[in-house]
Amino acid sequence: MLQTPETRLSLLASLKNPHADEAWTDFDALYRPLVIRVAQAKGLQHADAEDLAQEVLMTVRRTIESFEHRGDGSFRSWLFRVTRNLVVNRLTRTSGPTGSGDSKVQKALSQQPADDDPTATLFLLEYRRARFKQAAANVKSQFALTTWQAFWLTAIEEQPVDHVARKLGKTPGAVRVARCRVIAKLRDEVAIDDDSEILLRR
Incomplete structure (x- = not known):
C-alpha cells in the first residue's frame, strides 16, 4: 500500500540519501500527478506538463540539503512550499528552466506567491485533494x-x-x-x- 510521506526525521534522512529510492518514490507519487494537473489546468499540453513535473521534482531533490528541521510539520511544509513556489514561478513568472541549481533557482525556491495568486490557489487545492486521496486509500480497509x-x-x-x-x-x-x-x-x-x-x- 502506498504510504504518504510523513513528517519525521527518518524520512528526511532517507530523502537526503541519493540512493533512497523508496522514500523518493513516495514523494514522487504525491507531487508528480499534482504538478501535472496544475500545469494542465494552466494550459500546458500533457507532455509539457510531464516535463515540468520532472524538472520541479529534480530541483527539489537537488535542494533537499538546504532543509533545516525546525520541529514537527516543518519538513512537510518545506516540501509543499518549495514545490509550490517552483511550479508557480515556472508557470507565471519565468520562461526558462528552473533546474540549473544557480542563484535564480534559489530565488524561485524562496519566492512566496501572493495569497490571491490563482496558480498558488490551484496548487493548494490539488495538494489537498492529493493528500486526502492518499489518506483515504490507506485507511479505508481499516x-x-x-x-x-x-x-x-x-x-x-x-x-x-x-x-x-x-x-x-x-x-x-x-x-x-x-x-x-x-x-x-x-x-x-x-x-x-x-x-x-x-x-x-x-
Whole structure:
C-alpha cells in the first residue's frame, strides 16, 4: 500500500540519501500527478506538463540539503512550499528552466506567491485533494464497509445524516459516530495541517 510521506526525521534522512529510492518514490507519487494537473489546468499540453513535473521534482531533490528541521510539520511544509513556489514561478513568472541549481533557482525556491495568486490557489487545492486521496486509500480497509459509507456519504457527498442512516439501516447517531471515527483516523494519517484540514471539517 502506498504510504504518504510523513513528517519525521527518518524520512528526511532517507530523502537526503541519493540512493533512497523508496522514500523518493513516495514523494514522487504525491507531487508528480499534482504538478501535472496544475500545469494542465494552466494550459500546458500533457507532455509539457510531464516535463515540468520532472524538472520541479529534480530541483527539489537537488535542494533537499538546504532543509533545516525546525520541529514537527516543518519538513512537510518545506516540501509543499518549495514545490509550490517552483511550479508557480515556472508557470507565471519565468520562461526558462528552473533546474540549473544557480542563484535564480534559489530565488524561485524562496519566492512566496501572493495569497490571491490563482496558480498558488490551484496548487493548494490539488495538494489537498492529493493528500486526502492518499489518506483515504490507506485507511479505508481499516473500517467496516458501512462505517466507511457513513463517512463518505455524509462528509464527502454531503448527503443528509437522516437519509444516510435510512439507507444503511443505522441510527443517525451511529452514522455521526462512524463519520467521526473515520475523520479522526484520516487526521492521524496525514498529520493534518491547517491548509488541508478544510477537507475534513464537514
